[in-house]
Amino acid sequence: xxxxxKKTDVNELARQSGYQCSNPSCRRSTxxxxxxxxxxxxxxxxxxxxxxxxxxxxxxDMTPEERSSIKNGIWLCQTCSRLVDADVPSHPVxxxxxxxxxxxxxxxxxxxxLEVVQSRNYxxxxxxxxxLIAEMREDLNKNPFTREFIIGxxxxxxxxxxxxxxxxxxxxxxxxxxxxxxxxxxGAIVEITFNNVExxxxxxxxxxxxxxxx
Ligand SMILES: [Zn+2]
Numbered sequence: 558x559x560x561x562x563k564k565t566d567v568n569e570l571a572r573q574s575g576y577q578c579s580n581p582s583c584r585r586s587t588x589x590x591x592x593x594x595x596x597x598x599x600x601x602x603x604x605x606x607x608x609x610x611x612x613x614x615x616x617x618d619m620t621p622e623e624r625s626s627i628k629n630g631i632w633l634c635q636t637c638s639r640l641v642d643a644d645v646p647s648h649p650v651x652x653x654x655x656x657x658x659x660x661x662x663x664x665x666x667x668x669x670x671l672e673v674v675q676s677r678n679y680x681x682x683x684x685x686x687x688x689l690i691a692e693m694r695e696d697l698n699k700n701p702f703t704r705e706f707i708i709g710x711x712x713x714x715x716x717x718x719x720x721x722x723x724x725x726x727x728x729x730x731x732x733x734x735x736x737x738x739x740x741x742x743x744g745a746i747v748e749i750t751f752n753n754v755e756x757x758x759x760x761x762x763x764x765x766x767x768x769x770x771x
Contacts (some may be wrong), residue, residue, distance in 0.1 A: 559608040560624035567602040570632045575664030576600065578634035579656045580641075584663075601638040602630045605653045613642040614650050615730050631657045679766045682743045689730050694767045696723045697759070701768065703751070704758045708733055722756075 562570075578600070587600030606629055607615035616624075623629060631653050633641065642649040663673055667740045683690045697703070706723035727733050737757065740746045746764035750756045758768070 558610075560621045562602050562604075562625055562627065562630055563609060564632065566627040569627060570602045570630045571600055573664060574632040574657075574660040575633075575658065575667055577638050577658035577664070579632050580637040581635060581656060581659055583637050584660075588735040589633070599635050601633050603633045604643065605629050605631055605650055605657075612651075613645045616650075618628075632660065632763055643688060651709050679743065679745060679763060682745060685739065686704065686730075686736050687764075689725065689733075690738055690767070692725065692729075693723070693759070697767045702762060706757055706759075708737060708755045708757070 570750075571587070576586060578585045578587060588596060591597040604612070604624070605614060606619060606624060607613050608624055609615070610617075617719045619629070641653065666672060668674045693706075697704075698760065700721050700723075703723060705720075705723045706725060708725050709727070711726045711728050725733060730736065737746065737748075737755075738756075740763075743763075744760055745766075746759055748755075748757050
């Protein structure tokens with residue numbers, strides 16, 4: 558016995574999520590041209606709690622009506638619908654409800670020509686240069702009102718103006734210049750070089766990332 562969704566509810570789920578997969582790290586479009594004269598769909602109205610006993614996230618306490626209700630459905634692409642059922646521990650009920658909610662909000666905004674811009678993924682940047690970013694985080698936690706830093710050699714003397722400026726050294730960090738370029742590309746820092754000293758500032762987004770993720 559499977560408590561399947563009504564056809565009208567399947568369509569409604571698709572429309573509520575703007576025909577996009579509700580997985581926030583996927584968000585692919587689930588309808589489009591088939592390349593010929595027709596159209597194709599890769600969308601699935603997936604059950605949050607399984608439609609039948611023994612299925613993923615099955616909840617014995619739900620009635621058949623609740624299981625087949627649109628409230629228990631989430632719009633996903635075929636790949637993600639398989640993913641959430643194959644890896645249940647990573648995709649519990651509350652996560653799927655959150656995906657659904659976010660997807661509906663995004664579709665709501667998109668319909669009004671607004672969009673949610675996801676901030677840069679500094680976690681990825683941190684994976685590329687963990688030691689440097691750990692040092693930046695330590696500095697910033699000690700001096701939360703400082704944004705400026707210089708890069709150079711430990712042997713160079715630098716006459717500061719008295720204000721706090723962080724410094725990172727070539728001796729401690731391989732490819733430091735290249736890392737600066739990557740940080741700039743991620744929007745983590747901006748260059749403010751003057752007086753021949755390579756000087757940068759943390760962006761507020763990146764400073765917040767360093768503060769909250771410590
Ligand atoms: Zn997907």
